[in-house]
Amino acid sequence: MPKAVTCHSLQDVRDNIDRLDEIIVDLLAERIGYVLQAAQFKETRGDVRIPSRIEYIVERVRHFAEENAMDPDMAESIYRHIMEESIAREEIRWDKINQS
Template identity: 85%
Template sequence: MPKAVKCNSLQDVRDNIDRLDAVIVPLLAERIQYVLQAAQFKETRGDVRIPPRIEFIVDRVRSFAQEEGMDPDMAESIYRHIMEESIAREEVRWDVINED
């Protein structure tokens, strides 16, 4: 992955943050689309939250963060929030798919 370049002004910093946000948000949108698809493959609403899968993802993210020189605790916090939001939306999707 590319590393941050040295900025010469606050505007350079802001421009780079804006550039990255334009990449990050579409990736998050793609991620949630996969999460929502998962609802159709789960037999029960309880199958939406799988603690071992959550911990697997957290462990991977912490490792990725460490490799990139990012604070693993920060990465874990961000991802736990993403996963909680994703689970909430997947539960709603599961309910819609399984209405009687």
């Protein structure tokens, strides 16, 4: 995976951050698309939040962060927030699918 290149101005830094933000949001949108699809495969609303799955993801993300010289605590914090937001939206989707 590419690492940050050396920038020669503040504008270079900002341009690269802007470029990455577009990629990150695109990937987050794809991720939430899969999260929302998961709702259709879960039998109960309680199946949306699986603590063991959350911890599995956290451990993987911490490992990926370490491999990329990123603070694993920061990566964990970001991902815990992403997962909480994802769970909230998946619960809404589950409710919609299962309303009767």
